[in-house]
Amino acid sequence: MIKDIITKLKDANLLGRGGAAFPAYLKWEMVKKAKADTKYIVANGSEGEPATDKDGYIVANYPQDLIDGIKLALDYIDHSEAYIYLRKDYYKKYKATLEKMIGKLPIKVFKEKGGYLSGEETVVCQEIENKMHRPRLKPPFPGQAGICGYPTLINNIETFYYAAKIAQGEYKNTRLFTVSGDVKNPGVYELPLVLTIKDVLKKSKNMPTDDFFVQVGGGASGDIFLSSELDQPAGGSGAIIVYDLKKTDPYVLMKRWIDFFMEENCDKCTPCREGTYRLNEMIKNKQIDKVVLDDLLFVLENTSFCALGKMVVPPFKGLSEKILKLK
Amino acid sequence: MKQKNISIKIDGKLYKAKEGQSILDVARKNKIRITTLCHHPDVKVQASCRLCLVEIKDKKGLFTSCSTQASDGMEVTTHSESISRAKKINLELIFTEHCEECSDCVYRYGCHIKDLAKKYDVKITKFPDRKKGKPVHEFGPALIFDSSKCIDCGICVDICEKVGACFLEYEKVGKFHEVMPSKDKYKDCIYCGQCITHCPVGAFEGVGEFEDIDNPLKLKEEGKTVVFQFAPSIRSTIGEEFDMPYGSIVTGRLTAAIKQLGIKHVFDVSVGADVTTVEEAKELIERIEKGGTMPMFTSCCPGWVKYLEFYYPEFIPHLTSVRSPQVIMGGLIKTYWAQENKIDPKDIVVVSIMPCVAKKYEIERPEVLMGDIKPVDHVLTTREFAQLLKKHKIDLKNVKAVTPDPFLGAPTGAGVIYGASGGVMESALRTAYNKITGKKLPRLDLEEVRGLEGCKKATIDIDGKPLKVGVVNGAANAKKILEELKKDPKAYDYVEMMACFGGCIGGGGQPMPVNDEIRKKRAEGLYNVDSRNKIRMAEESAFVKALYKDFLKDHDNVHLTCHTSFSKKDKEVYPKNK
Numbered sequence: 001m002i003k004d005i006i007t008k009l010k011d012a013n014l015l016g017r018g019g020a021a022f023p024a025y026l027k028w029e030m031v032k033k034a035k036a037d038t039k040y041i042v043a044n045g046s047e048g049e050p051a052t053d054k055d056g057y058i059v060a061n062y063p064q065d066l067i068d069g070i071k072l073a074l075d076y077i078d079h080s081e082a083y084i085y086l087r088k089d090y091y092k093k094y095k096a097t098l099e100k101m102i103g104k105l106p107i108k109v110f111k112e113k114g115g116y117l118s119g120e121e122t123v124v125c126q127e128i129e130n131k132m133h134r135p136r137l138k139p140p141f142p143g144q145a146g147i148c149g150y151p152t153l154i155n156n157i158e159t160f161y162y163a164a165k166i167a168q169g170e171y172k173n174t175r176l177f178t179v180s181g182d183v184k185n186p187g188v189y190e191l192p193l194v195l196t197i198k199d200v201l202k203k204s205k206n207m208p209t210d211d212f213f214v215q216v217g218g219g220a221s222g223d224i225f226l227s228s229e230l231d232q233p234a235g236g237s238g239a240i241i242v243y244d245l246k247k248t249d250p251y252v253l254m255k256r257w258i259d260f261f262m263e264e265n266c267d268k269c270t271p272c273r274e275g276t277y278r279l280n281e282m283i284k285n286k287q288i289d290k291v292v293l294d295d296l297l298f299v300l301e302n303t304s305f306c307a308l309g310k311m312v313v314p315p316f317k318g319l320s321e322k323i324l325k326l327k
Numbered sequence: 328m329k330q331k332n333i334s335i336k337i338d339g340k341l342y343k344a345k346e347g348q349s350i351l352d353v354a355r356k357n358k359i360r361i362t363t364l365c366h367h368p369d370v371k372v373q374a375s376c377r378l379c380l381v382e383i384k385d386k387k388g389l390f391t392s393c394s395t396q397a398s399d400g401m402e403v404t405t406h407s408e409s410i411s412r413a414k415k416i417n418l419e420l421i422f423t424e425h426c427e428e429c430s431d432c433v434y435r436y437g438c439h440i441k442d443l444a445k446k447y448d449v450k451i452t453k454f455p456d457r458k459k460g461k462p463v464h465e466f467g468p469a470l471i472f473d474s475s476k477c478i479d480c481g482i483c484v485d486i487c488e489k490v491g492a493c494f495l496e497y498e499k500v501g502k503f504h505e506v507m508p509s510k511d512k513y514k515d516c517i518y519c520g521q522c523i524t525h526c527p528v529g530a531f532e533g534v535g536e537f538e539d540i541d542n543p544l545k546l547k548e549e550g551k552t553v554v555f556q557f558a559p560s561i562r563s564t565i566g567e568e569f570d571m572p573y574g575s576i577v578t579g580r581l582t583a584a585i586k587q588l589g590i591k592h593v594f595d596v597s598v599g600a601d602v603t604t605v606e607e608a609k610e611l612i613e614r615i616e617k618g619g620t621m622p623m624f625t626s627c628c629p630g631w632v633k634y635l636e637f638y639y640p641e642f643i644p645h646l647t648s649v650r651s652p653q654v655i656m657g658g659l660i661k662t663y664w665a666q667e668n669k670i671d672p673k674d675i676v677v678v679s680i681m682p683c684v685a686k687k688y689e690i691e692r693p694e695v696l697m698g699d700i701k702p703v704d705h706v707l708t709t710r711e712f713a714q715l716l717k718k719h720k721i722d723l724k725n726v727k728a729v730t731p732d733p734f735l736g737a738p739t740g741a742g743v744i745y746g747a748s749g750g751v752m753e754s755a756l757r758t759a760y761n762k763i764t765g766k767k768l769p770r771l772d773l774e775e776v777r778g779l780e781g782c783k784k785a786t787i788d789i790d791g792k793p794l795k796v797g798v799v800n801g802a803a804n805a806k807k808i809l810e811e812l813k814k815d816p817k818a819y820d821y822v823e824m825m826a827c828f829g830g831c832i833g834g835g836g837q838p839m840p841v842n843d844e845i846r847k848k849r850a851e852g853l854y855n856v857d858s859r860n861k862i863r864m865a866e867e868s869a870f871v872k873a874l875y876k877d878f879l880k881d882h883d884n885v886h887l888t889c890h891t892s893f894s895k896k897d898k899e900v901y902p903k904n905k
Contacts, residue, residue: 137372298416
């Protein structure tokens with residue numbers, strides 16, 4: 001069974017569930033093939049994006065499957081040891097349960113420092129090495145040189161969960177969606193992998209009756225879609241947040257986002273550090289100059305050091321164009 | 328591992344490169360200009376300023392050339408509308424961090440960001456100054472850090488770590504991570520000033536740079552006898568401030584320029600270095616013969632001394648008690664020279680032109696006092712003195728050379744090479760060898776202790792007895808030797824240590840920019856002076872001979888002017904709260 005786990009992951013077309021959707025089998029193979037006497041595996045449960053709860057949902061409800069998934073990787077990758085890398089609150093809640101189940105397996109439960117960037121692959125390595133909370137230059141990618149320079153496989157917790165399901169022959173092409181906001185039935189739903197935003201809302205009995213718009217992919221970095229734009233796939237981390245159009249003050253919403261990004265960015269690169277600050281100033285004063293906004297989003301999208309800067313762009317671009325209709 | 332040869336196209340032209348090289352490296356090598364602020368060859372790639380942008384064919388978006396590896400067949404564009412737009416916006420953002428104080432900036436005559444602002448049509452006041460009112464941190468009597476000018480590039484934190492002080496660090500202040508002096512009581516500034524010479528925007532500067540540079544001249548007007556002396560390395564660096572080639576030797580012009588400021592008495596600290604050499608060689612032999620604390624460490628670099636006194640006080644007995652050249656020279660001026668000229672030492676003001684901001688700290692150390700007399704009253708760095716000349720419209724390039732004041736003689740070649748890493752060791756060994764064997768070293772050029780390598784080791788055969796020497800530059804390299812000595816106390820007999828890379832020629836008071844290529848040329852300049860000098864051993868200097876026959880035959884005078892002491896230091900520098 002262990003022999004063909006890679007074929008199974010490949011045949012099931014399991015893509016990373018952290019948001020970037022990189023084929024899981026490729027990452028596993030890369031770390032397997034790397035030559036080193038120590039290798040690391042990390043199940044990433046940082047889940048720093050607001051309004052996403054799926055990793056917590058798995059740890060709470062299916063910890064054994066998560067551990068089984070990690071064990072598959074441990075068996076596949078020689079001389080490896082693993083971490084379950086958890087957000088503080090998850091760590092507090094589930095550490096004892098997990099450790100009991102782990103028993104003698106070489107898996108440690110790790111408490112991250114907190115914050116959005118903690119989930120970024122190279123920051124995961126930095127934190128486990130107890131170094132500064134800042135992303136590293138890539139290449140090398142963690143698969144080549146991660147924790148302490150050793151090849152490191154980092155997958156989202158959901159990816160390991162589904163790896164276990166695939167190995168057990170129980171994978172039915174599903175994924176987890178987190179629905180929240182102005183809805184009747186917020187929660188985490190396991191639904192078919194490829195689903196439109198509209199279908200997720202319908203199947204979870206969350207289709208609003210009043211006029212609304214949604215943010216898809218996360219409660220800070222997610223993109224904005226109007227109620228007329230729901231026929232596209234719900235991608236990214238699978239989070240959908242519904243906003244009642246009448247009840248939502250766009251400036252309050254934008255302030256919440258920008259507070260998040262200003263707090264969470266590491267201040268390393270110019271566009272992130274100064275760009276988010278300037279966005280904050282404009283939003284705080286409710287004076288958005290469209291030219292300046294476009295300029296700031298342009299450098300964030302094109303010149304920021306890591307993915308965080310690029311992620312600032314979709315919500316502001318979407319909201320300013322579709323809701324505020326700034327020209 | 329052999330790197331694969333590749334070729335990449337930059338702006339339509341094909342260039343050869345090695346796999347693993349960054350696009351920026353390939354461009355620089357081929358003289359293609361790409362704007363950078365946070366790139367310095369002495370530290371690792373920061374990739375923080377986001378200005379060195381390029382486009383790559385078939386790839387979406389912009390890429391920073393410093394952090395993107397070149398790959399075979401890659402086609403790179405360095406100019407486009409998007410690139411210019413992004414650079415302009417990022418520059419506008421960088422200027423929101425930098426509170427300008429152009430008239431008093433270390434980059435007054437060569438401000439890179441100002442040039443970039445012009446080039447990319449940047450309105451530098453587009454956004455209000457975010458850092459207005461941020462504190463100015465004082466690092467002892469040596470340097471300051473004006474955090475309202477910092478653009479968060481990160482170079483200073485890295486260079487401070489590379490030096491070995493690890494004193495500058497990031498701290499979260501409000502919503503931002505900022506560069507801060509460490510609060511940790513086990514970390515302190517060693518005053519080397521590498522942060523000054525590596526900061527791209529002048530957020531660090533020497534104390535008094537440039538607002539106090541006129542002060543010594545004012546004392547002349549008050550009736551004091553103002554005497555100038557200049558360090559060994561200055562002769563091969565100050566020319567850069569006047570657009571002369573790297574490594575140009577300007578000893579005579581420098582002397583003339585000082586005189587043009589109305590200063591009558593100008594001395595060469597290299598003469599003091601010759602005295603240091605003789606005393607230090609004497610001490611080394613004494614320690615070897617009488618079983619004193621070994622190995623012996625040099626102590627003429629005040630940054631290194633501070634490092635040892637703070638981080639490794641248990642090694643203090645290893646430091647030679649011999650004073651540094653500037654302090655010996657200042658002391659001789661205020662005793663020997665003062666007596667001969669019948670001037671009350673209290674009426675003499677000694678001004679040193681030094682490559683270093685730690686020298687500003689050294690003259691304030693109570694251990695160097697001669698009674699209540701300070702051997703040196705003011706230290707101006709190379710940059711400060713160059714600025715003083717510019718202020719007085721004296722162009723060093725066009726000054727006619729003269730020789731320094733003959734009373735305190737001319738230096739030997741040995742005294743001049745003090746300015747480069749390995750120079751103190753080489754000088755002392757020439758003299759010690761002669762003293763022990765009665766012969767000249769078979770080879771006066773000790774190539775094995777020269778050069779920019781951080782840790783140099785050699786074994787010198789002295790009449791069949793091996794003398795194991797170590798030469799380090801960069802305090803972090805000194806740490807390696809100290810740790811080695813903890814394990815094997817007999818690993819060395821004599822060690823020269825300099826805090827700055829390359830020694831004084833790479834000091835924190837020297838002209839900018841600096842990199843290994845420049846350090847190499849500056850050092851070469853000094854070695855050329857030495858090799859052309861007829862007298863290359865300190866003890867053969869006519870002045871040194873006369874001095875020992877006359878003034879230094881009295882042991883009290885030797886003790887007063889040539890020796891000092893050291894002690895364990897507690898943390899001296901704390902961050903200043905807003």
